[in-house]
Amino acid sequence: MPDAIFNGWDGVLRILLIAPAAYVALILILRMSGKRTLAKLNAFDFIITIAIGSTLASVITSSTLSLVDGLAALALLVGMQFVVTSASVRWPWFNEAVKAEATLLVRKGELLPQAMRRQRITSDEIEAAIRQSGGRGVEDAEAVFLETDGSLAVTRAS
The missing domain is CATH 3.30.240.20 (bsu07140 like domains)
Structure with missing residues (x-):
């Protein structure tokens, strides 16, 4: 039961080091990808926003996930969102396939x-x-x- 409350300073120190690095890296990735990445214009954008938040939380709290692995996952999510939204703008049929209409x-x-x-x-x-x-x-x-x-x-x- 004591491990459920406190299991040593290693985990705390890891979080104190990884969280700021992951946060800064996420900000840089989002700035490079443009405003649309977190726009929440539709269900697809909302899902990507949730997935990015979940991935960031995993990077910060999981001792089995390295910072580089987590940043690769974040970059991949943002990159996929960029590709899908670019394709949606370019091809109306693709837009209809991935997004609902009013x-x-x-x-x-x-x-x-x-x-x-x-x-x-x-x-x-x-x-x-x-x-x-x-x-x-x-x-x-x-x-x-x-x-x-x-x-x-x-x-x-x-």
Whole structure:
């Protein structure tokens, strides 16, 4: 049981040395890759962001993973994200294969139940988004979209 609380200074010292080095290296890798890498514009970008965070945590806390191995994994993730987003910009068919598109949930003040079921969105969630945009109810919305990043976008009726 004592090992669960404290198992020596070696692990603490490793973390104190590896964490700053990994952090600085990640910042450099992200700066080289551009702003898009952590943009969270859609589910794919969100997943990459989570994977980068998980990999950084593993580099810092795992005594079996060397700094160089971890940095190689981080660079590979960022590189793959760069390749996929570049291909998405270049080839529309590739973009459609890896990214979802926005889904219309309300049209001209009317809920679209089939789309809501498919996207697992309730009318309460839609009404909350409409209220946040300044409307009072579904009848005040020209359209409500579930965006690719999971947010609800409201276009109010004029």
